[in-house]
Structures are given as structure tokens and as C-alpha cells.
Amino acid sequence: MDGVSVLAGRFKIFDCEGYMGKKGLRFRLPLLALVIGIVSILIAACGSDPTATSVPATDAPVPTSPPQVVKVGTTVPLSGSLANWGDLVNVSMELAFERANSENWAPGFTFELVTEDHQGSAPVGISALRKLVTVDKVPVVSTIFTQIALAQVPVADDLGVVLVSSGVQHPDFGKLSQWTFRNASNSAHNADVLYRHVTENLGLENPRYAAIYHGGNDAVRILLERDKTLLATFGGEMVAEEAYIPEEKDFRSLLTKLKSANPDVVHLITLGTETALMLNQAAEIGLTPKYFMTITAEGAEVIKVAGSAAEGLIYASPAFNPENPDPELQDFLREYKARIGKDADGFAAAYYDGAKMIVEAVKRSGGASSQEIADGMRSILTFEGIGGDYTFDPATGDGWQSFQIKSVVDQQYKTVVPLIAPYDIAQ
Amino acid sequence: METLAQFLVNGFALGGVYALLSLGFGVIYNTVRIFHVLHGAVFITAGYITWVFVEHTGLPLYAAGIIGVAGATGAGMLIELGVYRPLRKKAAGFLTAFLASLAGMFFIEGFLVAVSSTDLKVLKQGPLSVFHLGDVVIAYFHIIIIVVVVLLFTAVTLFLRSTQWGRMIRAVASNPELALSVGINSNQVFLMVFALGSSLAGIAGIFRAYDVGLEPVVGLQLAIIASIGVIIGGIGSLPGAALGGLTLGLAQTLVAFLLSGQWSQPVAIIIMLAFIVFRPYGLLGTREHKELRRLL
Numbered sequence: 001m002d003g004v005s006v007l008a009g010r011f012k013i014f015d016c017e018g019y020m021g022k023k024g025l026r027f028r029l030p031l032l033a034l035v036i037g038i039v040s041i042l043i044a045a046c047g048s049d050p051t052a053t054s055v056p057a058t059d060a061p062v063p064t065s066p067p068q069v070v071k072v073g074t075t076v077p078l079s080g081s082l083a084n085w086g087d088l089v090n091v092s093m094e095l096a097f098e099r100a101n102s103e104n105w106a107p108g109f110t111f112e113l114v115t116e117d118h119q120g121s122a123p124v125g126i127s128a129l130r131k132l133v134t135v136d137k138v139p140v141v142s143t144i145f146t147q148i149a150l151a152q153v154p155v156a157d158d159l160g161v162v163l164v165s166s167g168v169q170h171p172d173f174g175k176l177s178q179w180t181f182r183n184a185s186n187s188a189h190n191a192d193v194l195y196r197h198v199t200e201n202l203g204l205e206n207p208r209y210a211a212i213y214h215g216g217n218d219a220v221r222i223l224l225e226r227d228k229t230l231l232a233t234f235g236g237e238m239v240a241e242e243a244y245i246p247e248e249k250d251f252r253s254l255l256t257k258l259k260s261a262n263p264d265v266v267h268l269i270t271l272g273t274e275t276a277l278m279l280n281q282a283a284e285i286g287l288t289p290k291y292f293m294t295i296t297a298e299g300a301e302v303i304k305v306a307g308s309a310a311e312g313l314i315y316a317s318p319a320f321n322p323e324n325p326d327p328e329l330q331d332f333l334r335e336y337k338a339r340i341g342k343d344a345d346g347f348a349a350a351y352y353d354g355a356k357m358i359v360e361a362v363k364r365s366g367g368a369s370s371q372e373i374a375d376g377m378r379s380i381l382t383f384e385g386i387g388g389d390y391t392f393d394p395a396t397g398d399g400w401q402s403f404q405i406k407s408v409v410d411q412q413y414k415t416v417v418p419l420i421a422p423y424d425i426a427q
Numbered sequence: 428m429e430t431l432a433q434f435l436v437n438g439f440a441l442g443g444v445y446a447l448l449s450l451g452f453g454v455i456y457n458t459v460r461i462f463h464v465l466h467g468a469v470f471i472t473a474g475y476i477t478w479v480f481v482e483h484t485g486l487p488l489y490a491a492g493i494i495g496v497a498g499a500t501g502a503g504m505l506i507e508l509g510v511y512r513p514l515r516k517k518a519a520g521f522l523t524a525f526l527a528s529l530a531g532m533f534f535i536e537g538f539l540v541a542v543s544s545t546d547l548k549v550l551k552q553g554p555l556s557v558f559h560l561g562d563v564v565i566a567y568f569h570i571i572i573i574v575v576v577v578l579l580f581t582a583v584t585l586f587l588r589s590t591q592w593g594r595m596i597r598a599v600a601s602n603p604e605l606a607l608s609v610g611i612n613s614n615q616v617f618l619m620v621f622a623l624g625s626s627l628a629g630i631a632g633i634f635r636a637y638d639v640g641l642e643p644v645v646g647l648q649l650a651i652i653a654s655i656g657v658i659i660g661g662i663g664s665l666p667g668a669a670l671g672g673l674t675l676g677l678a679q680t681l682v683a684f685l686l687s688g689q690w691s692q693p694v695a696i697i698i699m700l701a702f703i704v705f706r707p708y709g710l711l712g713t714r715e716h717k718e719l720r721r722l723l
Contacts, residue, residue, distance in 0.1 A: 079537065081644045083545040244688040247648060249547075249639040252437040253683035253691075260430050273547040277639055283554040285433070285564045301546070305640070307553030 067110045070368040072097070072358055073132035073141035075125050075152070078117035081247070082145070082272075089144055089167075090115055091339050092348045095332055096355035105356075106363035114138055122151035133159045139370040140358055142351070146170045146219040153177050162373045166354030167347060169295060170219040171226075174398025179370070181377045181397040183354050183390045187219065188226045190294040190316035190403065191267075193420055195230040197314070197405055198265055201417075202290060210240040210263035210289075212254065212270060212278065220269055223294065227267060239263055246271070251278050252285065259287040268293045275313075276305035283309035290314065296406075298345045298413055310408045318346030319388035319402040319419050329386040349387030350401060357383055357390075432563045434684045435677070440569035442676020443576045444631050444638070446669040448649060449656025450580060451627030453668030456657060458600040458620045460521070464528040465506050466628050467650030468535040471643060473499035473629030474636030475539060478548040488550060488637075496629040503625020506531065507618055532647050539643035549640035550633070572634050579627060580669050587665070592619055628653075648692075655699040661712025670710055 074093060076086035090113065097111040114136045116128035125148035132138045140162040143149045149168045156163040157177045164180075165173060169187035174180055198204060211227060213220045224241065231238060240261035242254045255278065258266070266289050268275055275297060282288070283306075293315040302310045322333055322343070332352055336344040360383070361376025362368050378397055383390040392399040405417035448470060455463050477495030480486040486494075510531060514524050555566040587593035598606040599616045607613060635641055635649075652675065660671025678698055679691040702709060 079540060081545050081642055083540050087544070242688060245692060247645070248688060248691065249645075250437075250441055251688070252440075253434060253680045254688040256430060256433045256437065257684060273549075273640065277547075277549075280554040281639075284557050284566055305547065305549050305552065309554050 065108075067108055068368060070106075070109050070111050070140075070362055071114050071136055071138045072111055072355070073129075073136060073138035074113060074115045075118040075128040075132070075141060075143045075148070076115060077120040077145075078115070080119045080121075082120040085144055086115075086117070087340055088348050089142070089351045091336055092332075092344070092351035093142065093355040095335055095339075096352045096359070099328075099331075100356070100359045105359045109359075109362050109368060111355075111359060111362075118143075118145075118148055120145065120148070122148050125149075125152055126155050129155050129161075129163075130159070133161045139368055140164060140373050142166065142354055142358075144168070144351075146173075147215070147217040149173060150176075150218055153180055156180065161370050162377065164354055164358065164377070166350040168219075171222055172398075174393070175396040178397075179374060181357075181374075181392075181399065183357055183383070183385070183392075183399045183401060184350055185316065185318060185401040185403045186398075187223055187294045189400065191223060191226050191230060193405065193417075194292050194294060194314065194316060195227075195234050197417060198290065198292065199234040199236075204264055204290075205235070207236045207264035208239045208262060209236050209265050209267060210242070210258050210261055211238065211267040212242050212244065212251075212258065214244055214246050214270055214274070223267075223269055236265075244274075246274070249274070249277055250281070252281050255282045255285055255287055259285055263289050265290045265292065271295075273301060273305050276302045276310065279306040279309040279313065296346055297408070298406075303408060303411055303413070307411070311411070313408045314416070315406055316403050317406045317413075318350055319404050320346030320349045320386075324386075326386065332386055346387055349385070353383070353385030353387045353390065356385060431684070432561075434680050436563055436565055436569070438677035438680035439573055439673070440566070440638070440676075441680055442673035443569070443572040444634050445652055445656055445672035445676045446576050447579065447627050447631035447634070447672070448653040449660065449668040449672035449675075450583065450665060451624040451631070452650070452653035453624075453657045453660070453662075453665055454583065454627065455620055455624035456654075457663050457665070458596055459507075459511070459617050461511055462521070462525045462528065462654065463506075463624075464525065464532045464647065464650045465510070465535070466624070466653055467646030467648070468532050469499045469503050469506070469625045470628040470632040470635070470649055471535070471539065471641055471646045472502045473632035474550075474641040475543065475548060475643075477633050478550060478636060478641070481550055482548075492633050495633050496626055499629025499632065500622050500626045503621040503628070504618055506625075507621040512614065512617070532650065536643045536646055543643070545642055545644065547640040547642055548636060550637040555638070568638065572638075575630065575634075576669070579630070580666075583623070583627070584665065586623075592616075596620055652695065655695055657709075658699050659702050659709055661709025664709065664711045667709050667711035674710070 074089060076089045077083050078086040093113055097113055100106065101110045114132060116132055118125035118128045129141055129152045132141055142164045143152055144165060144167045146168050149165050150170065152163060153176045156179045160179065162179050162181065166183050168182060169184050171186050171188040174182040198207065209231065211224060213224065227238060240258050240263060242258055244251060244254055268278065268291055270278060275293065279291065291313050296317040297313055297315045298317060302313065333344050336348060357377065357380060358373065360380060361373045364379050365372040365376035378394060381392055381394055388402040390399050390401050403420055404415050406413050407416045452463065452466050455466065473495040476498040477491045480491035480494055481488055510527055511524060514527060555568045557564050557566045587597055595611050595616050596619065598611055599613050603613055632641065656672035656675050657668045658671065659674055660667025660669065675695055675698065678694060682690045682694045
């Protein structure tokens, strides 16, 4: 859509020159300035800062001060191939803030979401973050996608703004800056547990591993390095590593190459429906090892696209249980589906919880500056959300979300190893 | 050896869709001389229409596919009537038409994202049915793609050579002014060309949606693929367009075999640049086609 805007802008400029000419411009410019002046005065008169402290008249009754509006920014993809994730984040956070406002979770504060489109691109993500902080004056920003979040960290550091993610599983995200916080599972920890599961529960001795990964971002490289460490711990060898570009949808060549390496287990570092397409195309060529993923497969509608080819896929999933009768969770599931037309998954629940934690941080610190929110976030050591339990490292702000190992069994997502808490990983 | 054979099979399947897309692009470009980026949007439109009918009305795939191709044909004709013809009336140049096409492409992508989300739309669930030829696995659907491409290529060639409309299209493509002087209505010819090229793109779009699914944002990428196919094959040559698309599919597959899947898209651009520099008239282009190329 940016291209359209740019083109539209160009045509408009040409039109002005063509239709007005120099005389026209001379006549219209003062008129335009007058209109802009009047509009500016009206905006200034009507758009006074709702958070400004008013000075009451001496003998007038003192009005109850209005709640302070806390603007919370989000940088999400609203256009491009990842736009669906933007809806997921926005709807989840909106529901949390609506509930926070109506139930007065943080007395004296109301919360408002301000969204910027990062189009799935790191440079755009940086611009979006700068705009939110410098123009919209938000003290805290939620973000999504590792490569974008990592690019935003130095900027958040410079601007002194809190950067939160409920989806970035990069092992070090929360440790990168005093301003970064995370309530998501840690992909490296997930890999630890999955390798242990493959070794101990699937009965494979020294299996031949392979990895398929998208792009080559920092988080992927860390996971590939982690694979090597885990192989040394649990046994086995890495026989093939194959990369693909995110736009690719025909993986048959890559899979044919992988098949010739004859792996027993394939680590899929993949996103979205690419996973489902890979499983389909692998089944076609008879490549049927065990597959595992360190992130959830549920949001990607794997079963819908891959059908029987998804059978046996193992993945780490947030400890999110939609069957839990908790009224807050059930309200969230109902309202999420009403707005977006889909069932919420653990990822959506994590963003609801992330928004809820921002509210909690404001409540604890009693203020809504970036520093106060950061202090409030740091004071949260455990948090019970609708998406599971979270534990935070007070020194770094890095958080772990409890998770579970699930698998596709009989065309359904089934829990294989329930509720793995951070303390299990530490052991 | 079996692995190489498997790569060739995969390459023909991918190249078949590219060939159809390039053939449609070539039919339009050779006659109208417009860099029709919206060809990618027409390609997506067919897949989306088919998906909507299969998913929401329960219509059988073949019936929904016919509606999808009809939709693509209509979309192509609407683009000619609503975008390119008004621009021609204003004597707009090649660049203006290209920018209008590009803007239209962005608009349609944005529209599809807004109304239907960016979820991948796949016309089937699960893997394709396959058979084995020794150690090589071949999907029946890929055989269908290759057969349909060959049949459509033959049909288009016969249509252009043996029918009155075909002769009129060739006349306008060869010399528009002369064609006009003998009473050929170029507007009607252009409309026919858009219908023909768009129906080919539509069929390719449905093949793609069935094989690996469709997203709204792949249109521009595939329009570029189509144009690269035309350049490789030789601008002005329809057999060249089909051969160019097929060659591109094979090249991308082989590069994934020899290097990595990450190189499959850059290699398309490298091949195009190599042809532009070292063999500007493409694989099957002639001196006459070389003259045509100047118009690009």
C-alpha cells in the first residue's frame, strides 16, 4: 500500500502544477495558509492534553481528576504476508486493555493502544518505534518477530522506552537491554526439552538429525548452535542443514536433498503454513522422519493444510489450555473469536497476558513513565496469566512462559508432556 | 542419479506453472507492449475466486476452477478497459502504463489482505497423490500440469495462426499503424489479447493454489517471474515465453539442488541479467524480435 501512496502523492503533485499554473498557485497558497491556520487554532482549542492537570477555581468544587491515559504502542505487521499476526496481537491486547479499563485494574489509569505497521521489515519496525515514541509519546511498546525486535533494541535503548514482546523466543531478548522485557517461552530451552524428549521418550539412539530453517537471522543461528550443543549432550549427529527464503512455497528440491541424507529426526525452524506445505511435500517424496518444532504449530493451521501429513509432528506450545473454565480466559476466547473469526491460540493468549503485565507494572509503580513501567515490570517475579504461568529473572527482566510438549495425533493437537515450568528446565 | 532425476521432475512441475504464466504475459506484451504487472493480480484473482467457491459454497473443484478462470479473464478485460485503454486515449507512455499497473498491483494485494487475510489459501488438504518410477516420485497432478501446458500452448499457437482473430492479433502485434489502416480495430484486438493472456494466468493461478497455495502478496513476485520467462525465451516469441518459464523453473530447482534453496530467487534475476547482457533476444528470439526488444 505504501507504493500506492507514493504514486498517488506523485500524481497529485503533477496535477497541481498542471491545473493551477503559477497564477493559480499564487492565488491558492494564501487561501491554503488561511485554512491551515484556522484548522490549527481549532485543533489547539479542541485537542488539549487530557492528561494535563487543570487548575480549579478557588471556590469551585474540586473535580475528581480524570484517569491518566497510558498510551501503549505496538509495532506489528498490518500489511504484507505476515499481516495476520498483526490482527492477532492487536485484538489480544485491545481485549486486555478494554477489560483493564472497565474493571479498573490500575486505579487512576486507563490504557489506549496505538498501533504502527512494521510490515514484517526491520527498517520499517525501527521507524515505527521511533514514530510511536517521538510523535505519539508512548512510554512502552510491544513488538513481534525476532529479527524486528532485535533491530529495535538499540533504538529502544537510545530512546529510553520499554520494549516488551510476548512472542519473541530469542534466548537473550530480555537480557539485551534494561528496557527489554519478555513473557514468552525461550526457544533454546524448548529445544533442550524437545531433544531430551526425542532421546528419552521416542527411543531413538544416536539419531541422525537434520534442520530446515528460514532465512538466517540471529535467533535461527542461535538455535542451530544450540542443536550442536544438545547433540553433544544427548547423542546423535547433524547430517543436513537446509535454508529457505520465507517467500518460498515449493520445498520439493530442498526436501529431496534432505531425503538423500536419510535423517531420523528433522528440526523445523519454520513459520506459518510453510510448515504444513513442507510436511505435505515431504510426504509426497516419502520423507517421513520424526519432525519437531520449538514453537507452536497450532496458529499456523497445520492440520487444515497438511491433513494426514501432519501426523506425529512434535512441538513446544505455551501451557495454554482453552478447556480451563477460568471466566477471564473463556471471555477472552469468546470475544477474540467474535472479533477475528478464529479461535485464539497460546500465542494470542500470551499477548493478552503481555498487555495485562504492562497494566500490572503501571499499577505497581504508580506511574506511567518508561522508567516507572520498567521498574514495575522488574518487580513482577511471577505472573499467572490466561496463557499459562510466567517466571521472570529480576536481574534481567527476561521471562519464561510455562509450556508443554504437544503432538498431532489423529488430526488433533494433543498434549504429550504437560506443563513444563522453568524450574524443570533449570534442573 | 535418482536425486538428479527427482530434481528434474520437480523442476518441470514448477516450470510448467511458470511457462503458463509467461505464455500469458508474452501474449499480452507482444501485442499491447505494456509491462503488465497486473498479470500477477489476475493470477491471484483466479486462485482466490476458486478458493472462495470451494471453501464457502462446497462447489466441486472443477466447477469452481471454471469460475476462477472466467473471473481472471474478466479481471484482465476490466484492467484493459478501466486502466490501459483510458491511458492510451491520453497518449500515455510506456512508463505511465507501467506505474499504473504497479499501483493497481499494490491496490489489489492490499484489497485482498483487507478482505481475506494473508492466510495461505490452499485448494486441497494433505499431500498430492503420487506414483513411483523407479526411485523417482512423480505426482499425478504435476503430470496434469505438464499436459495442460502442452495442450494450451498448442491451442494458443493454432489460434494465433489459423483463426481470423489470431491473424488480427498478429497484425496488430507486428505493425499497429498498418493494421489500423486496413480496418482492424486495435481496441477489440487488445481486449481479446487480455482475455486470452489472463485466462492462461488464471489457469496457472489455480494450479499454484492447488499445488502450494496462494497468498495475496505473491502477485508481484510472479509477475516478475513471468516477465523473466519472456526475456529468457525471447521477447516476441510465444514458444520462447513458454520455454523461458520452463527453463526458469528448472534452473531454480537445480540451484536449490547444487547450492541452497536460498539461491532460487536470486538466480532468477542473475539469469535474466545474463540474457539481457549476452543474449538480449533470448533463447528463441530472432532479429525481428530483437527489434521488438527495443520497445522494452
